[in-house]
Amino acid sequence: MTTTKDRGRRRRVDARTSVERITAAGRTVLATGEASLEQIAAEAGVGIATLYRHFPNREAIVRAVLDDILETDLLPRIDRAADAPDPRRSLQDIATHLLDLITEERGLVSFAGNFTDVAVEALQRFSDSLHPLLLRAQQQGEIRSDLTAEDIPRFLVMAVAGLALPGTAPSLRARFVALLFDSLNPANATPLPPLLAGDDDLRTAVSNVARG
DSSP: OOOHHHHHHHHHHHHHHHHHHHHHHHHHHHTTSSOOHHHHHHHHTOOHHHHHHHOOSHHHHHHHHHHHHIIIIIHHHHHHGGGOSOHHHHHHHHHHHHHHHHHHSTTHHHHSTTHHHHHHHHHHTTHHHHHHHHHHHHHTTSSOTTOOTTHHHHHHHHHHHHHOSTTOOHHHHHHHHHHHHHTTOOTTOOOOOOOOTTOOOHHHHHHHHHHO
């Protein structure tokens, strides 16, 4: 006999399966460039009502796709870099790879009206994973000592805003990521100004730049 508990468990499994299918469909459809919620629902094999039940807006889809990118493609690379002999080089490679991944999802940046907001939230969630790598780079004198793991996601979002755009060549992204990481070199660096209360929201600043 099917119990209420069994039905509740099945609904949870069905919901999780739907979310995974819609997320995978989002990556597939966004990689083609222009996309719509209807196209994503069709690719996932669900009705538009089911999609809206789990993802009420475009930002929710982008957030899920970004989380999937970080979990499946970026975090394993961070884990592999844990014992790398050149941690600064590893950090730079991770940043370049992230930009390549986001750019491959050709419609990702334009699909959400506030992509920078979503990107900041997603990248902040894996700052802890970057901390050991950053610490080793600082101990080797390759990264300025006053940089924190929380600074890295904000630093990467600035790169995403400027470089993860359709049509940007991989060589150009790699070139400017190298320039960005040179700014983290401690040689002749001036101390970072303190971050004041209320000044830690890069989302507004990047959004203003994007609108300008």
